Amino acid sequence: MSFMQQLHTRWQSADSLVCVGLDPEPAKFPARFFGRDDAVFEFCRDIVDATAEYVCAFKPQIAHFAALGAEDALARLIAHVHAQHPGVPVILDSKRGDIGSTAQHYAAEAFDRYGADAVTANPYLGRDSLQPFLDRADRGVIVLCRTSNPGAADLQDLLVAGRPLYQHVAEKIAVEWDTHSNCALVVGATWPEQLREVRAIVGAMPLLVPGVGAQGGDVEAVVSNAKSADGTGLIISSSRAVLYASNGDDFADAAARAAGTLRDEINRYR
């Protein structure tokens, strides 16, 4: 099943728009993981198993693994999700983008090496830089549009032909680049007005929305401004607020409660 089919099926079957981001930081792990060779995999696996029933997707962030030399843990974690929680798509957050000949290798990294169902990508180098991702019709390509961070406005809001650049990105992807209907866009939860504007441009296209939880995005504003006509259309992602809800022995239960509470809050406004 393609990423888009999996996502739509999972939105319905789990009745959830929540994505749990997997951003391991060993210093924040519960004491029981200290000194364990496989701590990164074991911690993330326990979080995945505890929260899977509440999510429409998982999103491991590649730098959090690569900086630790834990690429092998990332590969095993994605395989674990596929084996133990079939139907839950994995979005590899790697924000890639390079000239086409190099981008081919980034696409192979995400989809063949790691087996991700979707990947985040940076559109700044233009269409040919994303073509190797776009060509994989069964995988998702989630393109940065209006990011959640404070500096998002520096470039993404620059006016081009009278409209902010991020709106051009939204329109380009929706109208020209999404020939296989496998694209989605990243818009931060910290920008509810921009979410509304992007939704108006892209119709039912899924939006990956990081920035609730630790970054303070407002769930009600996100959902009411950016849900699609059928009350779905969103992959609302939270990492630290779920992963590190407790650093005691109850960390997995606390993560499950945080994910379940976020799901319920989102569903109140759909």
Ligand SMILES: O=C(O)c1cc(=O)[nH]c(=O)n1[C@@H]1O[C@H](COP(=O)(O)O)[C@@H](O)[C@H]1O
């Ligand atoms: O592509 C992303 O996932 C992303 C885009 C964006 O605009 N803002 C953003 O925070 N992210 C990622 O989403 C995660 C947010 O983590 P928390 O703030 O802990 O929920 C991090 O892994 C970021 O790299």
